[in-house]
Amino acid sequence: MALTLVHDCPHCHSQNVGFTFANGVQTHTTISSSMGRCYAWSFMFTCNSCYMPVAITCHSHMRSFDSIRTHGNILQNGDYLAQDIFPHPEPIQIPEHIPAHIAENYLDAEYALKGKRWNSAAMAYRRVIELMTKDKLPEAKGNLADRINKLSVTDEIKEWSHELRFIGNDAAHDVENLGEKDALAAAELTYYILTYIYTLPTQIQLAREKE
Secondary structure, eight states: OOEEEEEOOTTTOOTTEEEEEEEEEEEEEEEEETTEEEEEEEEEEEETTTOOEEEEEEEESOSSOOTTTOOEEGGGOTTEEEEEEESOOOOOOOOTTOOHHHHHHHHHHHHHHHTTOHHHHHHHHHHHHHHHHHHHOTTOOSOHHHHHHHSSSOHHHHHHHHHHHHHHHHHHHOSSOOOHHHHHHHHHHHHHHHIIIIIHHHHHHHHHHHO
16 A cells, blocks of 8 residues: 545645655755654655645654555654645635625535536536525526526626526536536636625625715
8 A cells, every 4th residue: 555645635626635646755854843853855746636746745753765665644644744735725716795605606616617627617607606596586486597587787797697507508418528618717707797796786885884
């Protein structure tokens, strides 16, 4: 059993994903740490989901590294004390002032996008818009298209919402998978729709309250 890493991926945001060991090098001969006098090590792993690399820095009393005898999750290995993992994940920018349940689903869509799961991302963004219409029109009947048409927004926002609905429908029902271009379009449309419907009105109201 080889040395591995089990951690959230900073690239694709897969949670508790496995990483494959690539290399390990000693970066400093001796250092002073919470372990006392020890050695500094850096290890490289690749994500088993997106295949992007991460590096983990460790302190250890071990003077040498044996990739064959060292095994298991390095974060649970008593010989190596993890210090940091690089790169640090970039924070996902969520439109402000949106309801918590919509924000949660928006994050799911963003994680799918980061993981290059284009179909999943497009369907998740469509779900965000569906939740938005139900939040704004809780008594409205009909399907998503009907609710979009009943929104008290500009024609442009309705057109954007319908375009996003079409992309989500294609992801769910077309034989061919969506590409990156369509998934990115869905992401951009969703962000600006939510910003128009939730963020800007709240920001304007807060500004008025300061007057």
